[in-house]
Amino acid sequence: MSLCTFTYTKSDSYRSRRGRITTPHGVVETPAFIFCATKGSLKSLTMEQVRATGAQIILSNTYHLMINPGSKLIETMGGLHKFMDWNGPLFTDSGGFQIFSLGHGSVSSEIKGSRQQVVKKTLLKVTEEGATFRSYVDGSHYCLSPETSITTQLELGADLIVVLDECTPFHLSELETAQSMRRSHRWADRSLAEFSRHEAQSRGLYGIIQGGIWPHLRTESADYVNGQPFFGHAIGGSLGSSKNQMYEIVDYTTQLLSPDRPVHLLGIGGIEDIFCGVKYGIDTFDCVHPTRIARHGGALVPPELNPSKGTASPRDHLNLRNACYTNDQMPIDPECPCTTCAAVSRSYLHYLLKANELSAFSYITIHNMTFMASLMKRIRHALDEGTFDELASQWHLGTTS
Amino acid sequence: MSLCTFTYTKSDSYRSRRGRITTPHGVVETPAFIFCATKGSLKSLTMEQVRATGAQIILSNTYHLMINPGSKLIETMGGLHKFMDWNGPLFTDSGGFQIFSLGHGSVSSEIKGSRQQVVKKTLLKVTEEGATFRSYVDGSHYCLSPETSITTQLELGADLIVVLDECTPFHLSELETAQSMRRSHRWADRSLAEFSRHEAQSRGLYGIIQGGIWPHLRTESADYVNGQPFFGHAIGGSLGSSKNQMYEIVDYTTQLLSPDRPVHLLGIGGIEDIFCGVKYGIDTFDCVHPTRIARHGGALVPPELNPSKGTASPRDHLNLRNACYTNDQMPIDPECPCTTCAAVSRSYLHYLLKANELSAFSYITIHNMTFMASLMKRIRHALDEGTFDELASQWHLGTTS
Numbered sequence: 032m033s034l035c036t037f038t039y040t041k042s043d044s045y046r047s048r049r050g051r052i053t054t055p056h057g058v059v060e061t062p063a064f065i066f067c068a069t070k071g072s073l074k075s076l077t078m079e080q081v082r083a084t085g086a087q088i089i090l091s092n093t094y095h096l097m098i099n100p101g102s103k104l105i106e107t108m109g110g111l112h113k114f115m116d117w118n119g120p121l122f123t124d125s126g127g128f129q130i131f132s133l134g135h136g137s138v139s140s141e142i143k144g145s146r147q148q149v150v151k152k153t154l155l156k157v158t159e160e161g162a163t164f165r166s167y168v169d170g171s172h173y174c175l176s177p178e179t180s181i182t183t184q185l186e187l188g189a190d191l192i193v194v195l196d197e198c199t200p201f202h203l204s205e206l207e208t209a210q211s212m213r214r215s216h217r218w219a220d221r222s223l224a225e226f227s228r229h230e231a232q233s234r235g236l237y238g239i240i241q242g243g244i245w246p247h248l249r250t251e252s253a254d255y256v257n258g259q260p261f262f263g264h265a266i267g268g269s270l271g272s273s274k275n276q277m278y279e280i281v282d283y284t285t286q287l288l289s290p291d292r293p294v295h296l297l298g299i300g301g302i303e304d305i306f307c308g309v310k311y312g313i314d315t316f317d318c319v320h321p322t323r324i325a326r327h328g329g330a331l332v333p334p335e336l337n338p339s340k341g342t343a344s345p346r347d348h349l350n351l352r353n354a355c356y357t358n359d360q361m362p363i364d365p366e367c368p369c370t371t372c373a374a375v376s377r378s379y380l381h382y383l384l385k386a387n388e389l390s391a392f393s394y395i396t397i398h399n400m401t402f403m404a405s406l407m408k409r410i411r412h413a414l415d416e417g418t419f420d421e422l423a424s425q426w427h428l429g430t431t432s
Numbered sequence: 433m434s435l436c437t438f439t440y441t442k443s444d445s446y447r448s449r450r451g452r453i454t455t456p457h458g459v460v461e462t463p464a465f466i467f468c469a470t471k472g473s474l475k476s477l478t479m480e481q482v483r484a485t486g487a488q489i490i491l492s493n494t495y496h497l498m499i500n501p502g503s504k505l506i507e508t509m510g511g512l513h514k515f516m517d518w519n520g521p522l523f524t525d526s527g528g529f530q531i532f533s534l535g536h537g538s539v540s541s542e543i544k545g546s547r548q549q550v551v552k553k554t555l556l557k558v559t560e561e562g563a564t565f566r567s568y569v570d571g572s573h574y575c576l577s578p579e580t581s582i583t584t585q586l587e588l589g590a591d592l593i594v595v596l597d598e599c600t601p602f603h604l605s606e607l608e609t610a611q612s613m614r615r616s617h618r619w620a621d622r623s624l625a626e627f628s629r630h631e632a633q634s635r636g637l638y639g640i641i642q643g644g645i646w647p648h649l650r651t652e653s654a655d656y657v658n659g660q661p662f663f664g665h666a667i668g669g670s671l672g673s674s675k676n677q678m679y680e681i682v683d684y685t686t687q688l689l690s691p692d693r694p695v696h697l698l699g700i701g702g703i704e705d706i707f708c709g710v711k712y713g714i715d716t717f718d719c720v721h722p723t724r725i726a727r728h729g730g731a732l733v734p735p736e737l738n739p740s741k742g743t744a745s746p747r748d749h750l751n752l753r754n755a756c757y758t759n760d761q762m763p764i765d766p767e768c769p770c771t772t773c774a775a776v777s778r779s780y781l782h783y784l785l786k787a788n789e790l791s792a793f794s795y796i797t798i799h800n801m802t803f804m805a806s807l808m809k810r811i812r813h814a815l816d817e818g819t820f821d822e823l824a825s826q827w828h829l830g831t832t833s
Contacts, residue, residue: 075790116775374517389476
């Protein structure tokens with residue numbers, strides 16, 4: 032049985048590195064972006080289209096899939112890879128983020144899937160055993176424990192899986208953060224025990240570093256994960272209230288981690304975040320940003336095409352719903368290698384969005400995914416060539432210092 | 433400048449024929465199905481996906497495009513082919529069907545695009561000059577006359593275009609039908625005059641046969657179109673109140689038409705309709721059926737996979753929303769050459785529909801389009817081989833005599 036492996040070469044830019052994660056379903060060249068197939072589908076795309084964008088690896092959410100259609104059904108159907116027609120590396124999360132964020136109401140839009148739906152709080156109880164919650168599909172009760180999260184992810188058949196941790200809201204005190212972090216460590220022990228009970232040696236299990244904004248807690252959490260036989264490490268918990276604070280925490284945390292394991296930054300993946308994360312030694316990122324903004328008409332562009340560059344609130348994308356694109360014959364990005372930019376104009380995409388034509392979402396999602404996959408390729412190339420800092424400065428939009 | 437041409441070989445089955453329409457954007461082997469890109473998009477698909485289904489020719493609706501984004505804008509963008517990335521033969525209708533059906537309220541669902549929207553009657557006035565209607569987008573007034581319909585279709589840049597006719601409701605008397613038909617003939621004269629004023633010789637103009645359910649009126653209308661320099665003929669107007677009456681009218685009308693011109697059956701394209709239509713000499717069909725049912729979970733299947741075959745109300749498709757597909761590991765049709773059937777199970781598609789994932793529509797639309805394109809290919813092959821009647825009997829679901 033082949034095991035997951037990770038190798039890397041240190042780059043000359045700060046803590047950045049150029050690596051390679053090998054999984055039972057193929058290789059991920061790092062730094063890599065992990066695209067979100069939240070409910071077992073990349074929203075408006077077929078998996079054939081996803082492969083054509085250059086995506087190396089995708090992530091599905093345990094929380095959604097355990098509720099509908101259920102991990103047992105997916106296992107019966109031959110696993111999530113076969114079910115959704117994805118034959119590459121697959122990452123699943125623990126399910127915790129959605130359950131706790133629903134409970135705390137902080138990132139409920141993550142769950143809604145649509146802005147129109149009303150979301151009820153579904154987290155019923157959190158104990159040492161785990162979390163009890165109500166299904167948003169049929170109201171039935173579920174328990175997510177460290178053990179059920181692992182067995183569910185193994186039933187789904189993911190290559191890279193994550194321990195369950197307690198996701199705490201941003202406003203928690205230092206004491207509460209420490210208590211929650213230590214519970215997450217106890218849960219991680221139970222996750223490792225459950226993982227070892229299965230024939231799962233070919234999968235890679237990620238431990239999570241908690242500790243919020245307190246350096247000594249991050250240190251304690253890093254010491255914990257370094258001492259356990261995890262395949263990889265994921266940075267979780269509160270990353271503060273600003274981009275600069277997030278970068279400080281990531282910078283601080285990555286230097287504490289055992290360098291022989293891949294490091295994933297959970298749920299973060301804006302373009303500036305990626306350049307900063309790579310600099311600090313992050314190997315993989317996941318974020319709904321490129322696929323979510325596509326469904327609202329947002330098309331990622333390089334800085335030289337970005338009208339918001341240097342303004343007070345620069346964004347990394349154009350809003351194709353804006354009337355200024357009505358007559359714009361240009362593709363989103365003339366330099367982009369995607370099939371959308373080869374085929375249609377901004378004018379057409381603007382029209383499709385206005386007319387509520389579903390193909391708009393497919394066209395823009397294809398562009399955004401290809402754009403991100405190409406950007407990560409350029410980043411890897413720059414790390415190989417020793418030109419990463421130069422590339423990063425070209426992509427700086429002026430949001431952060 | 434190359435002209436549209438039509439050649440055919442008579443088959444041995446009744447009035448059926450195997451033909452070929454050549455247009456400035458390529459060839460259509462007939463009998464052919466014309467897929468509806470109503471608003472300049474095949475709903476959930478990119479045009480790259482449309483091409484991969486084997487679709488030869490698509491149809492867009494003048495009514496929708498003249499309102500949004502406007503034919504002038506599309507002309508500025510290089511024409512509808514370039515605008516929507518379709519480089520094959522393109523058919524446009526006159527815009528009349530939508531305007532009149534909205535006015536009469538008979539097929540308003542055609543216009544709605546969604547079942548949720550409330551549609552106001554927008555037809556304001558019909559005179560000898562033409563029809564005045566209100567835009568469903570911004571309420572502004574438009575006039576559709578024989579002349580503006582032609583110029584709009586030429587601005588869009590379609591290869592095959594249609595004269596404006598008055599579309600009458602089903603309940604009209606013989607006298608009213610005759611009066612309306614004669615107005616449509618006068619409008620066709622004006623359409624021909626307008627067409628000849630443009631450098632449009634490379635496009636093919638279709639005249640429409642009206643006359644409702646009255647054979648002598650169908651004869652009068654066929655005599656009219658045969659006597660005018662149309663490239664092709666389209667059968668329009670009321671086709672009665674039952675499938676059998678429709679087939680009688682089509683059978684009666686096709687024998688009246690000059691055999692050297694392609695014959696299109698407007699808006700009809702169920703599988704049984706196609707077999708009957710081909711038998712009576714119809715060369716092309718257009719219908720939203722395969723793409724519309726896809727968005728409601730309907731997947732076309734051959735009779736041997738059809739659970740409704742032989743029942744009181746047989747349909748040509750499976751409803752993948754039905755709970756019986758929850759655990760169904762089969763593809764929609766194991767014999768189907770489409771990328772959907774090669775990739776995913778009925779169980780996955782059932783799940784995607786339940787989860788409101790947009791990719792469901794793409795997957796099922798790809799299947800239905802490939803299914804129809806393949807069926808038309810089999811029909812053409814059977815006509816070549818003299819086995820059409822045998823093929824037709826295999827596909828008989830028992831709906832009609």
